[in-house]
Amino acid sequence: MxxxxxxxxxxxxxxxxxxxxxxxxxxxxxxxxxxxxxxxxxxxxxxxxxxxxxxxxxxxxxxxxxxxxxxxxxxxxxDLSELRAGFAQYLPLGVLIGVVLLVELIFFVISGWTLGPALKSAIVAAAPDAAQVSNTRAIGRLLYTDYVFVFQGAGMVLLVAMIGAIVLTLRQRPGVRKQNIAAQVSRQRGDTVTLHKVETGAGA
Amino acid sequence: MGQFLPALPEIVLAVCSLALLIAGAFGGEKSTRSISYLALFALIVVAVLVLRQPDATTVVAFNGLFKSDAFGRIFKILILIGSGLSILLSMDWLEREKIARPEYPVLVLLATLGMLAMVSANDLLSLYVGLELQSLSLYVLAAFQRDTVKSSEAGLKYFVLGALSSGLLLWGTSLVYGFSGTTQFDRLAAVFATGPASVGVIIGLVFVAAGIAFKVSAVPFHMWTPDVYEGAPTPVTALFAMAPKVAAMGLFVRVLVGPFGHLLLEWRQIILFASVASMLLGSFAAIAQKNVKRLMAYSSIANVGYALLGLASGGLAGVQGVIIYMAIYVFMTAGSFGVILAMRRNGAAAENLDDLAGLGRSRPGLAIAMLIFMFALAGIPPLAGFWGKYYVFIAAIHAGDIAQAADANLLYAAAVIGVLTSAVAAFYYLRIVKIMYFDEPAPALDASPGRAVEAVVLVSVLVMLVVGALPTTLIDASIRAAKTLLTV
Missing domain, CATH: 1.20.120.1200 (NADH-ubiquinone/plastoquinone oxidoreductase chain 6, subunit NuoJ)
Structure with missing residues (x-):
């Protein structure tokens, strides 16, 4: 309920x-x-x-x-108006393709929707008994044992995405002041501050 | 531990690329050349590891996701050769164009890793992950020369259309899974062996085939090819034309002949159409091209058409034809791009056909190499290119002899069209020879393109001549590889 x-x-x-x-x-x-x-x-x-x-x-x-x-x-x-400029122009074609795909899907769902004979047993086999294993543990077990190959492969794909983003966008601009932490930390008081005795009335 | 051993080459390659990535990050731009050499060394090590796997064994590992067999191994060797040659071609070029960064060889290694995973995929999941790893690295490489508009355009175009094709592939995969209950190739083959497949599986198969056809740039999924080939940096174009083509073709054969082998009659017409259309478009559209890289793009479309004819024939002879074709194609392409990379005038790339004029007199060595590659691409004996075409056409004729009437006629027709289009293609290949030797000389090209490029050209020439004269080793290897695919 x-x-x-x-x-x-x-x-x-x-x-x-x-x-x-x-x-x-x-x-x-x-x-x-x-x-x-x-x-x-x-x-x-x-x-x-x-x-x-x-x-x-x-x-x-x-x-x-x-x-x-x-x-x-x-x-x-x-600029949304710019994005939508071609909208009306392409609408008929888009609708046509959408309708054709929809009709095909409906047609073939009605005519040929039979699940594979092996599928029912396969679905049951994939899911462990919920009473014995929490589903976090079940996913972890599958990911790091049976599917470790694709898991690591997906990791490599993400790494490539990261390298790609850096390669295509990182620029070393000349003339930009960069923070140098080591230099900042190792600065001594004596390097930068000097004490001048200024006589009274003689300061500019 | 033992169960990881079949994937040892892939694991070593992954670790090497990670190590080189870190080395490159610390070394900065000036370390690019040494990173390139190390990447080349890594590829050689991986190739040795692949060769050391016992030839006759077929091992399935990682819970059925990964398969190591002779078919995959011969394609892996071709992929490693293609990637290695493209790294060699890139080194001087990157420095001259002032885009030498250590990420370049690392990305090539990662793309190669994806390709290796593709050709030994034994499950729709690992197929997809391998394909994405390859594609994503290649998108980045296409846009690598990010300060030029053309390269950025090439990368973006490739990325958007590639993402679309991945979507098609995934949709097909989900349909196949939904209607057969498994994604693993061996089990799929067992399911389809029992009886006629449902409509859902056929539709899924069509979408999977469309997704992979995009990656090999077969007509009607070829639109991206000329623009991306022209816009991408030339060594990247050389890579595109070699390794990913071989990998995607290996994957195509593995998927269609393996799990979907029992549905040969369902997919043969699709592949035949793509094959004939690619041969026709590749041959006729190339005639009008002025830019050498665009010409090579159309030439590669036509070549994929010939290789697909072998796939459509199916059976031992068909698979064998594809292997021989792709093996020879790698070297023809590597050599041609070596010559294209040598085409520089006053420090800038000269990419028009007319720039080749007078090459026969100013650079006789380069010209004779180009002549050999063009004759090989046109399929003129005794060069190696002839054997590629010969085995593909023979496979189609033999398959026609044993096929049913309708399919037989289609196969015969496709073989005839193939021969005719290769005559058309011979026109533009030979026109390049004519421009080099008989046209009014253009201003001379710059001196040496660098020793690495010359080495690639020389090796490719030798392969053309040696394999053309003594093709038996390649033919034996291809038969052994084709057998392992078909007996399972």
Whole structure:
């Protein structure tokens, strides 16, 4: 009963927020709606019993990604009218492609939606007994044993992303004063401060 | 510990690239050349490790995500050769263009790591991770000369279209998983062996094929190729044309012949279409090109078309044809780009076809090398390029003999079109020879392009001549590799 209410509540707000992300005119509002959508999706995960994924969603997506979006949206001077200039021009083509894809999907869902025979057993096999293993531990076990190859591979992909960002944007500008902490710390009083005796009335 | 051994080359390469990254970060820009040499050394070590794996064994490791077999090994060697040659080609060029930074060889190593992971993928997951590692490194390399508009444009274009194709691939993957219940290649093959596949699997297969077709730049997913090849720094273009092509082609063969091997009749028409369209477009569009790099882009599209013809033929002969074609293609491309890198006038790159005029008199050695590569690309015996085309066409004809009527006609037609388009392609390859030897000489090019580039050109010439005369070693190796793929 309560679960059903929570589910429909989270889902309704999630869908509403997702629509508002797209339709709101101000990009900052879009990001804020996106954060609301993330929170509700996290709620849905909790209802499913996947509390680890729910917390990760909040920490990573709300805490890092959405805040980064907010920074980008506020820092970059995005001219929306310019972005939408081609909108009407490409609308018919976009709608056409969308409709064709939708019709194809509907057609093939109705005509050929049979799950693979091996799938049911595969789904059951992947999930350990919830009573024995908490789902954080279950994910950890899978990630660091069975899927360690792709886990490390994904790590390398992230490393490349980091190298790429630095290679493409870091510039050593000439004539910029840089902080030299070692020099600052090792400064002695005598290096910079000198005491002059100025006679009374003779100071300039 | 023992279960990591099949992936030892990959692990060593990953550790080496990390170590070189740190060394480069401390060494700064002046360490680029030494980092490049160390990267080259790392590639050689990895190649030795790959060669030391017993030839006949097939090992599946990492819970079925990774497979080490003779098919993967021959492609790994080709990839390592391609990457190594591109590093050699890059060293002098980077210094001359004043963009020498130690991240360049490191990114090449990381891209190579992704390619190695691709060709030994035994699961749709590891396939995707390998592909992304490769692609992401290549996007960065394409934009490496960040102060020129063309290079930035090339990087951005490649990135946006590459992301789109990754999306297609992932969507196809999810459909395949949803309708078959597994992502592992061996289990997928077992599922499809039992009976006809559902519509969902076929649609997934089409999207997976489209995603990989983008990476090999087969028509109709080729649009990015000419712009990216022209805009990217020339050594990067050379890399694009060699290693990633080989890796994506190896992946294509592994995916379609392995898990989807039982669905040959479903995907053959798609691959045949891509093959014929690539051969036609690559040959005809190249005629109008003035820029050498754009010309090479269209030439590479046509070459992918020929290799895909081998894939569409399927079977032992088809896979063998692809391996031989790609092996020879790597060296033809390396040599041609070596000559293109040597084309500099007054310190700036000269990339137009007319700039080659009079090369026969001013730089006879370079001109004769270019002549050999152009003849090889055109498929004229006794050079190696001839054998690549020969085995692909033979495979198509043999596959036509045993296929059903409709498929047989398509295969015969594709082989005939292939021969005709290679005659068309011969026109623009030979036109380069004509420009070099018979046109009014243009102002002379700058002196030596550097010893490394000359070495690459020389090695490629030797391979063209030796493999052209004695192809048996390559043919034997390719048969052994093709067999391991098909018996599983």
């Amino acid at each position: 309560y679960e059903a209410i929570a589910f429909y509540g989270f889902s309704a707000i999630l869908l509403l927020a997702a629509v508002l992300v797209i339709v709101s005119r101000n990009p900052v509002h879009s990001v804020l709606w996106l954060i609301l959508a993330f929170f509700n999706a996290a709620g849905l995960f909790v209802l499913l019993g996947a509390e680890f994924v729910a917390m990760i969603l909040v920490i990573v997506y709300v805490g890092a990604v959405a805040v980064l979006f907010l920074f980008v949206v506020m820092m970059l001077d995005v």
